[in-house]
Amino acid sequence: MKHKVFVSALVGASLILLVLSSCASGPKPAAPTTEEPVAQTEPIKPAPEEKPAEVTDPSKLPPDQAAEVALAAAVARAEKSRKQAFDLEVPDTFAEDWKKAETLFMTGREKAQVKTQLSYTEAAKAYNDAADAYDTLALKALPLYAEARRQEIIKARADAVKAGADQLLPEQLAAADRVADRAQAEFDTGNYYTAATTAQEARSRYIILKTGLDAYAVQQEIDRRDFAKYDAGNYSLAQQKLQTSQEAYDAGDIASAQNNAEEALLRFRLALNKGREMNASGRGQAALAERQAAQDLKANVAVRSDFERAQAVYADADQAFKAEKYDEAADLYAEAEALFADVKNTAAEKRARALEAMQAAQQKISATEDAAKKADTVLEGGSR
Incomplete structure (x- = not known):
């Protein structure tokens, strides 16, 4: 009995030890797998870069x-x-x-x-x-x-003096002379760009003086011929422009002075031309009136050759007027007027002489008739 108990205890103890031993050691690791060996290769190194040949030819180099x-x-x-x-x-x-x-x-x-x-x-x-x-x-x-610029200045100055600058505008002429002298000095020192500009100013000053004096001369002709009434607007504006030009010149504003002088001359010329046109037109009307008076006296018949000569001059005057040669036309109209007046007077004289002759003849006829009547009376008395 005791022996069975011992054996049972021993078997139990063995089982416990076996279990404890299994827990302590844990599971066994799996056997390692064997990898297929790979041949080791050396890494490929890149080939060294070849440097391009250095360009030294300047015909191929870009500009630096x-x-x-x-x-x-x-x-x-x-x-x-x-x-x-x-x-x-x-x-x-x-x-x-x-x-x-x-x-x-x-x-x-x-x-x-x-x-x-x-x-x-x-x-x-x-x-x-x-x-x-x-x-x-x-x-x-x-x-x-x-030298060319100097000659231009000399000519411009001569033109201004010829127009009367030395007599009518001596101070303005002296101012232009000073600018011309400065231009020459600048040319002499080789400062030709400045000299050219100064020379141009001097020349412009002389030209302005001449232009202004030309305008003044036209104004005088308008006044002398009493033409201002024919174009009062342009005449008045021209006066204003001429005054403005002189003021600008004295102030050194050359561009304004030149522009105003040129416009003054233009306006005065327009007024003068209008006056010439109206004057010629008036002369033409006077000649036409004389021609009609001559025709009324039958001058074209009585003094035909002289009348035709006057008519030819009148035709020339008409042509000149159409060509806007008004002064020439006016002179021709005046000549035609005088010729028509002459033929009119000649025709009148011939007419008067003819009337006198007719009257004398009539008187003779009357006297003859009276004498005949007296003779008849005497004869009639004698027959009784």
Whole structure:
């Protein structure tokens, strides 16, 4: 009995130990899988880059900043020199040399279209060569240009003096002379751009004086011939413009002075022309009246040749009037009027003489008739 109990206890204890042993050790790990070996390869290194050969040919290199700056400076210089030579009338004075300089300038322009270091360098050289050529020509042309301007001033002054500037506008003439002297001094120092401007002012001043005096002369003719009444509007406006021109001249406003002087001359001429037209028209009407009076006396029959001569002059006057040659027409109308008056008077004299002759003849006839009657009476008395 005791033995069975012991065996049972022993078996139980063994089972417990077995269980505890299993819990303590845990599950066994799975067996590792074997991977297929792969052959190891060396990493591929990129091939070293080949550097392009360095370009040194200036005909293939793009222009650098220095080349661009040099070209811009050359272009500016050439354009300035070119304008200066042109303003000094080099194309007219030295035509062949101007063409050569132009060829250099155009070469520079063509070269500058190619964007390479070499072409920019060549373009800059061509432009600078052109500038040198223009400058040389300008120096040659300057004395000629200055002399041409001086001659223009001399002529303009002479015209102003001829119009009466030295007598009627001495102060204004002296002001123009001072400007002309300044222009000459500027030419002498080589400051030709300023000199050219000053010379133009001097010439303009002389021209203004002449224009104003021409306008004044037309005004005097209008007044002398009493023509203002025919175009009072233009006459009055011309007076205002002439006054404004003188005020602007004295104030140094040359442009305004010239514009107003020119308009004053224009307006006075319009008024004068209207007066001439109306005067010629009046002369024509007077001639026409004389012609009619001559025709009333049968002058075209009595003195036919003289009447036809007067009629021819009248026809010439009509043609001149249609051509707007009013003063010529007026003179011809006046001549025709006088001729018609002459033929009218001649016809009147012939008419008077004819009447006298007729009256004398009538008187003779009457006297003869009276004598005949008396004779008849005597005869009749004698027969008784």
